[in-house]
Amino acid sequence: MGIAEKYEAVIGLEIHAQLATQSKLFCGDAASFGAEPNTHISPITMGHPGTLPKTNVKAVEYAIRLGIACGSRIENNNYFARKNYFYPDLPKGYQITQHTTPICVGGAITIKGEAGDKIVQLNRIHLEEDAGKSIHDVSELDTYIDLNRAGTPLLEIVTEPVMRSAAEAVAYAKALHSLVVWLGVCDGNMQEGSFRCDANVSVRPFGQKEFGTRCEIKNLNSFRFLEEAINYEVRRQIELIEDGGTVIQETRLYDPDRQETRSMRSKEDAHDYRYFPDPDLLPLIISQEWIEEVRSSMPLLPATLREQWQTNFGLSAYDAQVLSQDRASANLFTELIDLLGASQAKLISNFITGELASALNRSNVAAVDMPLQAKQLSYLLRRLIDSTISAKIAKDIFAFMWEEALNGKEVSDVDQIIESRGLKQITDSAALGVLIDTVLQANTKSVEEFRAGKEKAFNALVGQVMKASQGKANPQQLNELLRQKLQSS
Ligand code: ADP
Numbered sequence: 001m002g003i004a005e006k007y008e009a010v011i012g013l014e015i016h017a018q019l020a021t022q023s024k025l026f027c028g029d030a031a032s033f034g035a036e037p038n039t040h041i042s043p044i045t046m047g048h049p050g051t052l053p054k055t056n057v058k059a060v061e062y063a064i065r066l067g068i069a070c071g072s073r074i075e076n077n078n079y080f081a082r083k084n085y086f087y088p089d090l091p092k093g094y095q096i097t098q099h100t101t102p103i104c105v106g107g108a109i110t111i112k113g114e115a116g117d118k119i120v121q122l123n124r125i126h127l128e129e130d131a132g133k134s135i136h137d138v139s140e141l142d143t144y145i146d147l148n149r150a151g152t153p154l155l156e157i158v159t160e161p162v163m164r165s166a167a168e169a170v171a172y173a174k175a176l177h178s179l180v181v182w183l184g185v186c187d188g189n190m191q192e193g194s195f196r197c198d199a200n201v202s203v204r205p206f207g208q209k210e211f212g213t214r215c216e217i218k219n220l221n222s223f224r225f226l227e228e229a230i231n232y233e234v235r236r237q238i239e240l241i242e243d244g245g246t247v248i249q250e251t252r253l254y255d256p257d258r259q260e261t262r263s264m265r266s267k268e269d270a271h272d273y274r275y276f277p278d279p280d281l282l283p284l285i286i287s288q289e290w291i292e293e294v295r296s297s298m299p300l301l302p303a304t305l306r307e308q309w310q311t312n313f314g315l316s317a318y319d320a321q322v323l324s325q326d327r328a329s330a331n332l333f334t335e336l337i338d339l340l341g342a343s344q345a346k347l348i349s350n351f352i353t354g355e356l357a358s359a360l361n362r363s364n365v366a367a368v369d370m371p372l373q374a375k376q377l378s379y380l381l382r383r384l385i386d387s388t389i390s391a392k393i394a395k396d397i398f399a400f401m402w403e404e405a406l407n408g409k410e411v412s413d414v415d416q417i418i419e420s421r422g423l424k425q426i427t428d429s430a431a432l433g434v435l436i437d438t439v440l441q442a443n444t445k446s447v448e449e450f451r452a453g454k455e456k457a458f459n460a461l462v463g464q465v466m467k468a469s470q471g472k473a474n475p476q477q478l479n480e481l482l483r484q485k486l487q488s489s
């Protein structure tokens with residue numbers, strides 16, 4: 001047995017999601033990304049003496065929203081704490097965070113694991129402010145500081161150490177990512193750092209109860225880096241132990257170019273930070289009424305929708321999963337069901353996960369920015385449903401409408417396109433018969449092959465007739481009629 005099979009990985013994730021609020025956590029400065037450096041820095045952000053923080057209610061509401069969605073217990077009596085350390089990007093000399101009273105306690109997120117569903121328990125979800133940014137690549141000698149990000153609101157979501165592979169950790173991170181975006185509490189933009197993962201990794205021999213010593217890999221800002229970093233770290237720790245060494249608890253960084261983790265600093269303990277309640281802030285009281293108000297304003301959760309769709313429309317678990325990946329797709333699906341009827345659920349689902357998804361992908365457009373509306377799509381699908389057009393023609397018309405919409409043009413009327421280009425499906429057997437006869441006469445070789453028992457030749461003939469009809473022949477009728485003709489003549 002290889003050494004890798006002797007050990008089990010143990011992983012817990014701490015994920016920072018930047019909240020999609022207009023302003024920062026404790027002042028009115030804009031929390032937006034990408035502004036000129038040091039333009040969103042009021043005296044409060046700068047920590048000038050005499051300034052006082054004031055808690056952003058929206059940020060608290062977002063924290064409650066996520067807590068409800070994860071089934072966490074919402075803490076009624078919260079306070080904010082100061083976490084003290086010195087760093088140039090931290091103007092106050094401390095970070096305002098939560099220490100002993102995270103807003104959300106416990107809860108879970110369900111992921112699809114290799115062996116079915118797996119529940120990832122959460123330890124806590126708490127609110128804290130972000131630090132500024134040190135910029136090292138502008139000048140060779142100097143480090144520049146941009147404090148725009150200082151004070152922007154973050155939710156830190158901490159799991160229990162329950163994941164056992166990089167794949168599980170990635171599945172969890174993806175599930176959490178799609179949930180925070182679904183709930184509208186985070187824009188999910190990983191390039192801009194709106195969603196970043198710290199991975200705590202340890203290993204232990206299979207069968208051992210106690211956890212091994214962990215290392216924490218900081219600031220993984222893509223799912224791929226998360227996976228690579230964990231896999232590297234697991235291998236590193238196993239090899240270290242096998243060579244007679246011991247893992248030292250420390251903070252490490254992942255270098256994507258060299259695909260390895262490197263030591264950054266030894267792990268600090270909580271007491272190093274001198275946590276204490278921030279005397280400038282009042283206790284944060286979250287009443288039961290507030291929690292209920294937030295609950296009633298929340299969108300249906302993806303898991304609830306999946307269940308409903310599977311029961312009411314007979315969708316497969318897979319289709320339901322794909323359709324509920326983002327709210328735009330889910331909304332489009334329900335709108336089309338309203339327009340076309342529940343009996344068309346499978347066709348609608350196939351269209352959204354097939355033709356539409358690949359168009360979005362091809363054009364690099366996110367589902368929220370879908371240029372076509374449900375109404376416009378329903379006109380097209382209706383003509384497919386009532387057999388006015390074939391699936392092939394529907395694809396062509398869709399591609400045409402897509403291009404129009406994408407280029408900001410007015411989207412043509414589906415019936416007009418069908419009419420003006422003569423795209424109606426040919427369902428008249430006499431007309432189909434004429435087409436078939438012509439093709440049979442011109443392809444005597446295929447006809448002979450078919451008679452000699454080659455089924456492939458039949459398909460070739462179908463293809464020829466379809467081509468002759470410019471894709472308009474009703475496929476089912478074409479099949480039947482062609483077989484009849486071949487067998488009778
Ligand atoms: P700290 O306060 O030092 O950040 P926590 O107890 O809050 O430590 O844990 C931080 C993260 O580390 C959590 O996600 C937790 O699940 C994870 N973790 C704790 N112990 C281990 C371990 N031995 N191996 C892997 N992950 C661990």
Ligand code: MG
Pocket residue numbers: 014
């Ligand atoms: Mg921590």
